[in-house]
Amino acid sequence: MNLKEQITKIAEGHLSDENHFLVDVVISTGKGFKKVLVLLDGDQGVTIDDCADLSRAVGNELEEKDLIEEAFRLEVSSPGIDYPLQSIRQYRKNIDRSIKVIPNEGKEIKGILKSADETKIVVDQEVKKGKKTEYKEVEIPMSEINKTIVQISFK
Incomplete structure (x- = not known):
């Protein structure tokens, strides 16, 4: 299982209810660090608290499992209005x-x-x-x- 698949599995495991769903996980390399973007959506939308809760949970598990060896930045967000529909x-x-x-x-x-x-x-x-x-x-x-x-x- 590659890194994107592992992070997707971790994020889906921390979704607190069936109203929220994962849209995508995007991994890119920035200046000296990896950026991990987790896109979250919901049938009734997504709040900042939803993103913060998932960010904490995913971040903690990534640290515990030491899946990313180098420095990384984790962002959890809802897809922007210009982001294509995926599901x-x-x-x-x-x-x-x-x-x-x-x-x-x-x-x-x-x-x-x-x-x-x-x-x-x-x-x-x-x-x-x-x-x-x-x-x-x-x-x-x-x-x-x-x-x-x-x-x-x-x-």
Whole structure:
């Protein structure tokens, strides 16, 4: 098991309830130290206390097991708004929100996420007709999605 898999297993072991889930673990090398970023999300969002609790628990276990020999910095955060959706839970959490889907091939699709399952998502795609915007329902197979980003509206 590599370091990312070990940290993922540790973090998942410290999730206090089923409302929270791990999105990703990113390990990078900075100036003289490793940076370990644990991304946490929740069905009802994530608080600073949720991140702090998980950070303490994961940090303590990493120190106890001495998994990282050199100096490292651990960060636990919720994924930013520009971070692509990774799991079916994240898609479901964002139903009825505006998204941008970048497919493996073809033009990007903007619209409202209507549903999501393990095989596909359904989007009400924005179609401009002059000054008017109409919507048409589009099914996009998960296998054809490169990334999906939630769009912020300031209207």
